Amino acid sequence: MEDFSAGDVPLGAFPGPLYQERWSAGYKDGTPDTAGQVSGGKSGYYPSKVLSVQNGALDWFLRSENGISMGAAPTPKIPNSSANPPRANSLLYGRYSVRYRADPMPGFKTAWLLWPDSGIWPRDGEIDFPEGDLAKIIYGAVHFARSGADAFDKFDSDQSVSSWHVATTEWSPGRVEFFLDGRSLGATTTDAPSTPMHFILQTESCLPICPAPETQGHVSLDWISMWVPA
Structure with missing residues (x-):
């Protein structure tokens, strides 16, 4: 479990010495996010401008600069032997919980996801939770592990991100289930x-709308816990 109690990290310095053994800042500054890759839009990952640890929480300061909307996708390091060769955050099945909240920010979204180590998509599937525009409801999605066109099951909640929530994914052989605040x-x-697969806290924009230039605010991760089968 990570509760960010080791101390604060200023904006632009995450993970720093306090968290570098357990976290990566993810994609480098200037890496296009999902919308940027698909449409060439002006949105991308900028961890040096977005990430910090404040008051016991990992913080994303989401905003736009010079016409570019900025997000970040930090990744927890979870040494195990699921992958061959081993990688720092490879997982096969398990239970993953986060406690988080966000300011309502139309055009920014979370897509905190399990992504296949193979990188082959959609053949090896994808699991997203919590997902959703930060001004709308929270939902989960499972993209089917199959060749051909992308297909998925989507599970909506009736909750917004403006309050604290615990979002849990249970992934077992042949089954994925989502829980929000203990309710399936x-x-x-x-x-x-x-x-x-590996867990990426992908926080981005422009899917499908981009944020207004003046839109800004924070996403806060209070804690994250993972239970991985032995």
Whole structure:
């Protein structure tokens, strides 16, 4: 479990000495986010301008500069032997919980996801939770592990991100289930991912709308816990 109690890290310095053994800042500054990769839009990952640790929480300061909307995608390091060769954050099944909240920011979104180590998509699937525009409801999605066109099951909540929530994913052989504050949003058994994946706290913009230039605010991660099968 990570509760960011080791101390604060100023904006631009995460993970720093306090957290570098357990975290990576993720994609480097200037890396296009999902919308940027697909459409060439002016949005991307800028951890040096977004990430810090404040008052016992990992903080994303989301905003736009010079017409570019900025997010970040930090990644926890979880040494294990799921992958061959081993990687620092490879997982095969398990239970993943986060306690988080965000300011309502239309055009910015979370897509905190398990992504296949193989990088082969959609063949090896994808699991997203919590996902959603930061001015709308929280939902989860499981992209089926199959070749061909992308297909997925989506599970909506009736909750916004403006309050603290605990979002939990339970991934087991043949099944993925999502819980929000202990209440199940639903489960799928359709072509559930079955190969090692890694957890990325992908926070981005422009899917499908971009934030207004003046839109800014914070996403806060209070804690994250992961239970991985032995």
